[in-house]
Amino acid sequence: MEIEVKKIKEKYIIAEECPITIFMEQIGGKWKPVIIWILLSNEVMRFNELDKTIKGISQKMLSQQLKDLEQLGVVVRKSYPVIPPKVEYRLTEKGKSLAPLLTGMKTWVYENLI
Amino acid sequence: MEIEVKKIKEKYIIAEECPITIFMEQIGGKWKPVIIWILLSNEVMRFNELDKTIKGISQKMLSQQLKDLEQLGVVVRKSYPVIPPKVEYRLTEKGKSLAPLLTGMKTWVYENLI
DNA sequence: ACAAGTACTTACTAAATGGTAAGTAACTGA
């Protein structure tokens, strides 16, 4: 990833430094916001529950996105050494702090698109 | 686009009806939020100004995204019949109403990622 | 006559993203 020179006089915005771009890179995309949205209304959820709740997501995508969110510090994963496996997911404080943003999106959609 | 059956008891969320998904489909992606973000701080901008301001975007992407945003009712385009061409872009009220969301994203990034 | 300027479009290519289906591990209950 190349770092580019900032040219303030010409009002250049360096994509890598633009907070909106960073936000979108981290929690944008097709599935991450939905996963967070669901975990906001369900304190704890198991893998299969998330899978069933989020219509259309595949197991591959779900585990990949959960891994990303865990790394980001938005979600915590707790696995129990039992058979069959049991793994719980919940939001961290960082994750919960996204609530106003997501409800803001919902409100905006209801007021402007539907 | 197929419409799926809603299963409330099983807590299914139909992606097409999830407001967060709708939001992301409409104003998510790599460029749209940045374009809006810049138009929030610059009332009126010409095509070339946007192109120079948003580092890394190509003219193709810029005109495509502006077209999408115009269709969405977030941006208005005003073109003057002069040569060389002059076209101005600005946010509509709908577009301006995204301000709190975008500043929220910025704040979240500063507080949680940087 | 010709380059410059502006706001694009087109054609082609590359990369990122997402989907499908199958496989895996280990134990339980029938």
Added chain:
DNA sequence: TCAGTTACTTACCATTTAGTAAGTACTTGT
């Protein structure tokens, strides 16, 4: 013995998204 359960991973393929480069239109200034 054998299907069922859960939380995944892997391999492969399709689709979407984005990037590059060139072209276009029309007029002004040199």
